[in-house]
Amino acid sequence: MRNETIQLPEAAFIPVGLSLSGAENISRPSITFWADVRRRLLKNKVAMLGLWLILLMTLLAVLAPIVSPFSYSYQDLAIINQGPSAAHWFGTDSLGRDIWVRVWVGARVSLAVGIFGSVIPSLIGIIIGGVSGYFGGKIDMLIMRLIDIVMCIPGMIYVILIMLYVGSGPVAIVLAFALTGWMGTARSVRGLVLQLKEREFVLASRTLGASHLRLIFDHLVPNTLGIVVVSMTMGVPSAIFQEAYLSFIGLGIAPPIPSWGQLANAGVAVFRVFPSQLFIPAILISLTMLSFNLFGDGLRDALDPRLRM
Amino acid sequence: MAQRILEVNNLEYSFDTYAGQVQAVRRVTFHVNAGETLAIVGKSGCGKTVSVQAILKLLPEPPGRMVGGSIRYLGEEISQYNPKKMSRLRGKEMSIIFQDPMTSLNPTMRIGKQIIEGIRKHERISRREGRARAVEMLGKVGIPSPERNMNRYPHQFSGGMRQRVMIAMALACKPRILFADEPTTALDVTTQAQILELMHELKQELNASVVIITHDLSVVARVSQRIAVMYAGKIVETGDVRDIFYNPRHPYTWGLLQSVPHREGDRRQELTAIPGTPPDLFHPPAGCGFAFRCRYCMGACTQAEPPQTDLGNGHLVSCWLLDERAPKTETPQLAQRKGVREHG
Amino acid sequence: MGKYIVRRLVISVLTLWLLATASFFLLRVLPGNPFQTEKLLTVEMQQKMIHYYGLDQPMLTQYITYMGNLLHGDMGYSMKFTNRTVNSIITSGFPVSASLGLRSLAVALPIGLFLGILSARKRGKALDYLAVLISVIGVSIPSFIMGTFLQYIFAVQLKILPIAQWKGEAYAVLPTAALALALLASLTRVMRASMLEVTTQDYVKTARAKGLGEGRVVFFHQIRNALVPIVTMLGPMVASVLMGTFVIEKIFAIPGLGQHFVNSITGLDYTVTLGLTIFYGAFLVAANFLVDIAYGLVDPRIRIAK
Numbered sequence: 001m002r003n004e005t006i007q008l009p010e011a012a013f014i015p016v017g018l019s020l021s022g023a024e025n026i027s028r029p030s031i032t033f034w035a036d037v038r039r040r041l042l043k044n045k046v047a048m049l050g051l052w053l054i055l056l057m058t059l060l061a062v063l064a065p066i067v068s069p070f071s072y073s074y075q076d077l078a079i080i081n082q083g084p085s086a087a088h089w090f091g092t093d094s095l096g097r098d099i100w101v102r103v104w105v106g107a108r109v110s111l112a113v114g115i116f117g118s119v120i121p122s123l124i125g126i127i128i129g130g131v132s133g134y135f136g137g138k139i140d141m142l143i144m145r146l147i148d149i150v151m152c153i154p155g156m157i158y159v160i161l162i163m164l165y166v167g168s169g170p171v172a173i174v175l176a177f178a179l180t181g182w183m184g185t186a187r188s189v190r191g192l193v194l195q196l197k198e199r200e201f202v203l204a205s206r207t208l209g210a211s212h213l214r215l216i217f218d219h220l221v222p223n224t225l226g227i228v229v230v231s232m233t234m235g236v237p238s239a240i241f242q243e244a245y246l247s248f249i250g251l252g253i254a255p256p257i258p259s260w261g262q263l264a265n266a267g268v269a270v271f272r273v274f275p276s277q278l279f280i281p282a283i284l285i286s287l288t289m290l291s292f293n294l295f296g297d298g299l300r301d302a303l304d305p306r307l308r309m
Numbered sequence: 310m311a312q313r314i315l316e317v318n319n320l321e322y323s324f325d326t327y328a329g330q331v332q333a334v335r336r337v338t339f340h341v342n343a344g345e346t347l348a349i350v351g352k353s354g355c356g357k358t359v360s361v362q363a364i365l366k367l368l369p370e371p372p373g374r375m376v377g378g379s380i381r382y383l384g385e386e387i388s389q390y391n392p393k394k395m396s397r398l399r400g401k402e403m404s405i406i407f408q409d410p411m412t413s414l415n416p417t418m419r420i421g422k423q424i425i426e427g428i429r430k431h432e433r434i435s436r437r438e439g440r441a442r443a444v445e446m447l448g449k450v451g452i453p454s455p456e457r458n459m460n461r462y463p464h465q466f467s468g469g470m471r472q473r474v475m476i477a478m479a480l481a482c483k484p485r486i487l488f489a490d491e492p493t494t495a496l497d498v499t500t501q502a503q504i505l506e507l508m509h510e511l512k513q514e515l516n517a518s519v520v521i522i523t524h525d526l527s528v529v530a531r532v533s534q535r536i537a538v539m540y541a542g543k544i545v546e547t548g549d550v551r552d553i554f555y556n557p558r559h560p561y562t563w564g565l566l567q568s569v570p571h572r573e574g575d576r577r578q579e580l581t582a583i584p585g586t587p588p589d590l591f592h593p594p595a596g597c598g599f600a601f602r603c604r605y606c607m608g609a610c611t612q613a614e615p616p617q618t619d620l621g622n623g624h625l626v627s628c629w630l631l632d633e634r635a636p637k638t639e640t641p642q643l644a645q646r647k648g649v650r651e652h653g
Numbered sequence: 654m655g656k657y658i659v660r661r662l663v664i665s666v667l668t669l670w671l672l673a674t675a676s677f678f679l680l681r682v683l684p685g686n687p688f689q690t691e692k693l694l695t696v697e698m699q700q701k702m703i704h705y706y707g708l709d710q711p712m713l714t715q716y717i718t719y720m721g722n723l724l725h726g727d728m729g730y731s732m733k734f735t736n737r738t739v740n741s742i743i744t745s746g747f748p749v750s751a752s753l754g755l756r757s758l759a760v761a762l763p764i765g766l767f768l769g770i771l772s773a774r775k776r777g778k779a780l781d782y783l784a785v786l787i788s789v790i791g792v793s794i795p796s797f798i799m800g801t802f803l804q805y806i807f808a809v810q811l812k813i814l815p816i817a818q819w820k821g822e823a824y825a826v827l828p829t830a831a832l833a834l835a836l837l838a839s840l841t842r843v844m845r846a847s848m849l850e851v852t853t854q855d856y857v858k859t860a861r862a863k864g865l866g867e868g869r870v871v872f873f874h875q876i877r878n879a880l881v882p883i884v885t886m887l888g889p890m891v892a893s894v895l896m897g898t899f900v901i902e903k904i905f906a907i908p909g910l911g912q913h914f915v916n917s918i919t920g921l922d923y924t925v926t927l928g929l930t931i932f933y934g935a936f937l938v939a940a941n942f943l944v945d946i947a948y949g950l951v952d953p954r955i956r957i958a959k
Binding site: 145148149150152153154156157158160161162164165237241244245248249250251264268271272275278279282285286289290293294297 | 664665667668671672675676679680682789790792793794795797798801802805809816889892893895896899900903904915918919926930933934937938941
Binding site: 010012013014015016 | 634635636
């Protein structure tokens with residue numbers, strides 16, 4: 001053994017007694033869960049790219065229409081269907097309207113519908129699912145059966161029916177999403193709450209006499225927060241998709257208010273001749289969905305406790 | 310004359326992680342004789358599972374990596390075997406059963422088939438013969454109505470039953486060595502005793518060797534002939550079961566023996582726990598791994614790793630206390646002398 | 654297994670009933686009547702049509718009549734194409750849509766699963782990154798937008814495939830590709846995740862410990878178990894293919910059921926909308942039911958109680 005070569009003096013054999021000091025050295029600094037999540041997320045270049053793109057889009061959506069000299073509805077029939085130029089960065093459409101402005105006004109609508117159309121159903125779902133899972137009993141069973149029954153059919157069909165009834169427009173769309181989109185979240189939150197309810201730390205807390213409210217806010221919420229945030233983030237591209245889809249089948253947002261889906265649909269009619277009128281909104285839709293997907297994926301990975309260092 | 314069928318020398322195994330290299334096994338040396346039971350004892354994380362799974366190459370590489378040492382089976386070096394050669398060894402010459410019977414069986418495959426597929430990999434037999442062998446093995450491990458039950462799925466059995474199925478699977482090809490990684494830890498006490506008894510019987514019948522990994526000394530006392538005590542990736546003391554229980558010489562072994570609560574004895578006696586926490590294997594200490602928790606610690610202990618002292622009869626200890634310059638220390642009062650099975 | 658099947662059956666019937674009822678009332682409550690857009694009809698004739706379709710009856714009577722007819726498989730006549738029954742529209746359009754849908758599934762399933770498995774096995778290597786990239790992009794581009802991209806590249810620019818319609822094998826390529834890509838992308842993602850999850854399980858270690866060859870371990874122990882979560886995805890997958898056909902058929906001018914559905918919505922042809930909604934609902938419910946049975950077959954823990 002290597003130690004053979006080390007000559008130890010007699011003094012080395014005097015007992016020094018128990019010294020625990022060295023053992024207490026923790027070589028890795030411990031950091032809190034959320035700090036770790038933030039660190040991992042920031043390190044994820046792909047997810048950060050997604051985030052930057054989202055912020056960029058939002059910025060343009062807010063500023064571009066304000067800065068531009070054109071309004072989204074101003075028609076100039078003398079300059080219809082022009083390609084991109086210095087005056088009109090994205091060109092003009094079949095009624096002579098500036099596409100750049102229309103795209104970014106449309107961005108406001110699409111992004112708003114996307115975000116609200118994801119957050120609102122998620123919130124409804126969290127409340128219903130959380131309450132149902134937490135209190136259990138007959139009501140829980142009833143709600144879950146209802147969800148089972150309704151969810152056999154894709155939500156889009158219900159959305160179509162609702163839109164037929166309510167009419168078009170961004171508020172109508174968000175309403176339709178809110179009415180139909182909460183069920184998936186409710187089911188998963190309920191499942192999560194059921195799992196957490198049985199975990200030891202809840203039992204321990206209850207033994208110590210914690211009230212319902214305390215249990216919910218101190219224990220259940222932090223543990224479900226991650227999942228909920230991810231689900232909301234991933235719900236945005238889904239909502240944007242649905243808005244575009246509705247526009248393509250004629251149920252989306254009615255002109256003259258533009259939305260990306262509506263612009264794309266209008267572009268389909270002329271794309272053989274003027275492809276940019278379709279592809280500009282189409283690419284923006286895809287890019288936005290991609291950004292949210294990438295960021296949401298990164299968020300999910302960052303929150304996964306198994307990957308924790 | 311004891312015949313050595315497995316010899317592990319200076320095995321070093323590490324894991325490459327984000328935060329650096331974890332040296333899980335740091336120059337471990339032990340051997341297994343034909344027909345005996347060797348117990349590897351130590352607390353969780355000391356490297357016993359890694360050592361054994363490294364022998365069978367069951368650890369994912371990356372991040373695992375065998376850094377050095379040699380593993381010889383029946384005289385032949387197997388540490389550099391390619392996957393194909395390893396697959397011929399596994400199941401046929403050496404088998405392993407794992408700790409958690411609830412997750413160790415494929416949930417979508419009938420248990421009979423899980424046994425048969427192992428046999429048919431190593432032996433050329435017909436399907437009917439395979440079925441017959443599976444039924445026979447299931448009967449041997451105590452599964453009732455084996456012909457019917459072999460068509461059942463794992464989730465239809467209890468934990469104890471599943472562990473028996475695992476044993477049946479592991480012994481179906483009559484291996485020379487059975488590794489048992491904490492086979493009873495996940496089971497209740499009654500079932501524990503049954504499983505250990507079963508393993509003992511089958512081992513006698515097949516004249517196989519068993520390497521049992523455990524942190525539970527009572528298990529050790531019942532079934533093994535030799536014991537290797539592991540701490541922080543190294544073996545600190547090895548010996549015959551009687552030597553270890555009646556004449557242990559390493560302070561960690563003393564700590565282990567002292568911390569076992571005993572049935573007969575002064576109820577008012579405190580439970581002795583070993584103070585402190587195990588060392589960080591990212592930066593293993595230069596000296597003895599146990600130094601900081603040892604009340605007999607000396608200057609030498611933190612400076613250099615102790616050499617191995619041979620006390621005769623295969624009793625090996627790595628501790629500076631055995632150096633002639635060290636003060637004489639009395640083996641402390643230890644309990645639990647009973648329970649050491651007299652083996653033939 | 655029997656109890657499980659009966660339960661799923663009851664839920665399926667309830668779903669269908671709920672859908673039919675909800676659609677019925679939603680559509681009937683819409684203001685105006687479908688005939689007022691027909692400039693050829695005078696007011697008296699509109700009243701006659703209204704009376705003929707029973708639209709002047711109290712709502713509940715209408716409902717009961719409709720349900721009664723439904724149970725006989727009678728969904729009435731189209732309000733726009735007054736000489737065609739809804740059923741005939743279904744029988745002419747459904748085979749086309751089904752063909753499109755089946756082709757997409759037939760392409761997406763094997764490729765998606767294979768890529769997912771490959772990607773998991775070669776984790777961290779170039780192939781994995783490529784597969785993940787493709788699948789993330791595929792999931793982010795709506796199928797109808799992908800359809801227009803494909804049309805532009807292959808039909809307009811390269812001119813190697815027809816741009817629209819459904820007159821032969823070549824016509825099916827682009828629409829199938831558009832639908833299949835999105836499916837494929839999500840299949841790859843899920844299969845990859847599932848395989849990675851399974852690979853860390855103890856029973857895979859046990860399989861290796863028995864000395865089984867890598868092929869056997871991967872196929873019977875890893876893939877077999879990784880498929881279980883995929884089966885649960887099949888229901889939503891069929892649904893999304895179905896919904897996808899609506900827009901794809903519109904873009905590619907394919908004479909399938911989706912086109913009729915979309916047109917009936919914009920043209921306010923209520924009987925067709927209602928009839929097709931119920932038909933689609935029934936189809937999806939049946940598909941989900943079959944998937945549930947498949948799930949029971951694939952996972953013995955579901956089909957056999959302890």
